Amino acid sequence: MSRLIVVSNRVAPIKPGKVAAGGLAVGVYDALRQSGGIWFGWSGEVSSTPQTNTETVGEITYVTMGLTRQDYDQYYRGFSNATLWPIFHYRIDLARYNRQEYDGYRRVNGMLAAQLKPLLKPDDIIWVHDYHLIPFAEECRRLGIRNRIGFFLHIPFPPPEILTVIPPHNDLLKTLCFYDLIGFQTETDRLAFQDYMTREVRGILEKDGSLTAYGQNFRAGVYPIGVVPDEIQELAESSQRRRRPMRRITDVERKKIISVDRLDYSKGLVERFKAYEALFDRFPEHRRGVEFIQIAPTSRSDVKTYQHIRQQLESEAGHINGRLSDLDWTPLHYLNKSHDRRVLTGLFRDADIGFVTPLRDGMNLVAKEYVASQDPDDPGVLVLSRFAGAAHELTSALIVNPYDCIGMAEALDRALRMPLAERRDRYEHMMSIIRSADLDAWRDTFLRDLRAFSSRPKAQVQASPLFSV
Numbered sequence: 001m002s003r004l005i006v007v008s009n010r011v012a013p014i015k016p017g018k019v020a021a022g023g024l025a026v027g028v029y030d031a032l033r034q035s036g037g038i039w040f041g042w043s044g045e046v047s048s049t050p051q052t053n054t055e056t057v058g059e060i061t062y063v064t065m066g067l068t069r070q071d072y073d074q075y076y077r078g079f080s081n082a083t084l085w086p087i088f089h090y091r092i093d094l095a096r097y098n099r100q101e102y103d104g105y106r107r108v109n110g111m112l113a114a115q116l117k118p119l120l121k122p123d124d125i126i127w128v129h130d131y132h133l134i135p136f137a138e139e140c141r142r143l144g145i146r147n148r149i150g151f152f153l154h155i156p157f158p159p160p161e162i163l164t165v166i167p168p169h170n171d172l173l174k175t176l177c178f179y180d181l182i183g184f185q186t187e188t189d190r191l192a193f194q195d196y197m198t199r200e201v202r203g204i205l206e207k208d209g210s211l212t213a214y215g216q217n218f219r220a221g222v223y224p225i226g227v228v229p230d231e232i233q234e235l236a237e238s239s240q241r242r243r244r245p246m247r248r249i250t251d252v253e254r255k256k257i258i259s260v261d262r263l264d265y266s267k268g269l270v271e272r273f274k275a276y277e278a279l280f281d282r283f284p285e286h287r288r289g290v291e292f293i294q295i296a297p298t299s300r301s302d303v304k305t306y307q308h309i310r311q312q313l314e315s316e317a318g319h320i321n322g323r324l325s326d327l328d329w330t331p332l333h334y335l336n337k338s339h340d341r342r343v344l345t346g347l348f349r350d351a352d353i354g355f356v357t358p359l360r361d362g363m364n365l366v367a368k369e370y371v372a373s374q375d376p377d378d379p380g381v382l383v384l385s386r387f388a389g390a391a392h393e394l395t396s397a398l399i400v401n402p403y404d405c406i407g408m409a410e411a412l413d414r415a416l417r418m419p420l421a422e423r424r425d426r427y428e429h430m431m432s433i434i435r436s437a438d439l440d441a442w443r444d445t446f447l448r449d450l451r452a453f454s455s456r457p458k459a460q461v462q463a464s465p466l467f468s469v
């Protein structure tokens with residue numbers, strides 16, 4: 001059996017006890033720990049003399065490297081998170097473009113490919129993850145690497161009208177064609193990509209479903225990332241039995257609403273806080289009867305737009321508690337610390353409502369984890385944004401539009417009153433989907449398709465100077 005080499009910018013923390021507050025690291029770790037293999041990526045260190053480090057823990061060998069300050073600023077903080085992230089999340093209003101950052105992004109991809117090359121055996125399968133590494137395969141081909149290479153995009157793929165806001169969109173998207181297989185979270189994302197390839201660059205949709213563009217033949221498919229439901233259920237049960245984590249935050253038997261998100265503007269936190277406040281204005285009977293726990297670990301805090309959202313949330317949280325709190329009632333608990341999964345699953349199980357309302361999200365694993373944590377005899381209700389990838393599968397959630405404040409308040413009211421029989425029906429339907437499209441299915445179907453697809457030989461890429469359009 002060929003070895004699996006996973007390449008991603010973010011690698012799960014190697015040291016035991018450290019929390020990975022991001023779906024890619026959580027999902028890839030769960031997938032790799034069963035199949036074993038090499039996980040190659042950034043160590044999270046920024047220094048003037050970046051080190052490469054190799055460490056094997058269980059079945060996984062981690063090969064990680066540091067970045068220089070300039071690489072970090074241009075590749076991670078700049079083009080990846082100040083250009084690609086907002087635009088791929090449909091937020092052209094928050095995006096900026098800087099040509100040097102794009103060149104830095106291309107340079108770091110080239111450097112990473114060169115560092116991977118000596119580790120490779122001819123039959124290794126390479127699985128590259130996410131928007132930081134779109135040009136990675138082209139850089140590999142440039143170096144003569146002929147291995148099969150697949151790419152999975154964890155975030156949404158925007159429609160061409162939005163994508164083309166990125167000045168070097170042609171140059172960037174051309175590099176994607178050097179993968180053998182490109183995976184998306186939802187059919188909407190795959191169609192947007194196909195649309196770009198066929199309309200914008202006159203690529204051809206072949207009879208066998210593959211695409212040909214820029215002289216390359218490749219495939220694109222839908223592979224929604226999942227969770228490990230049995231493990232989550234077990235964690236939630238044992239955490240609830242032993243410690244009842246919710247009791248440590250709130251004593252009184254009030255109804256509980258929980259949300260867990262990285263502190264990111266794509267997660268719709270401000271809109272969510274406003275909807276929670278609207279619940280009490282529209283349905284005053286819930287006053288003093290409900291508490292909302294928002295866990296929001298800070299993320300990418302050196303990117304300006306993230307500093308702004310943090311300030312906005314602090315002000316919104318202060319406003320809600322200042323306006324509504326009583327001596328014996330704090331309506332909103334807003335925590336910026338990250339929490340271990342054991343604690344989170346216990347909190348999910350204790351909560352009557354999982355409130356997951358991103359403005360745009362690739363998948364949102366928290367939505368699936370909330371459902372998988374529930375007590376089957378007395379499950380809570382998932383209130384879910386239609387703009388999360390998870391809404392394509394979890395159609396029995398209460399689906400809301402996060403731009404509709406009153407609509408979200410009404411959904412909360414409905415969830416708070418929902419009879420047990422309806423909660424169970426919805427839960428069972430969602431669990432059957434979570435079980436059939438679990439994390440093993442995500443990994444196995446992607447790798448099966450990557451192994452099966454025999455594309456025409458990739459044209460050798462000529463070494464040429466980097467350029468940006």
Ligand SMILES: O=P(O)(O)OC[C@H]1O[C@H](O[C@H]2O[C@H](CO)[C@@H](O)[C@H](O)[C@H]2O)[C@H](O)[C@@H](O)[C@@H]1O
Nearest residue numbers: 010022023024130154155225361362363364365
């Ligand atoms: O690595 P960071 O910059 O600290 O950010 C954390 C991760 O955020 C994003 O996660 C995405 O992947 C999830 C799993 O597929 C998905 O459910 C979620 O909707 C996405 O937003 C990002 O895509 C990762 O690269 C980051 O590591």
Ligand SMILES: O=c1ccn([C@@H]2O[C@H](COP(=O)(O)OP(=O)(O)O)[C@@H](O)[C@H]2O)c(=O)[nH]1
Nearest residue numbers: 020021022023024026262338339364365366
């Ligand atoms: O304090 C925290 C916050 C989040 N998470 C985990 O981080 C992942 C977040 O993934 P999601 O797909 O919801 O969003 P992302 O952050 O990747 O955009 C989930 O597995 C969460 O359980 C965690 O372990 N601790």
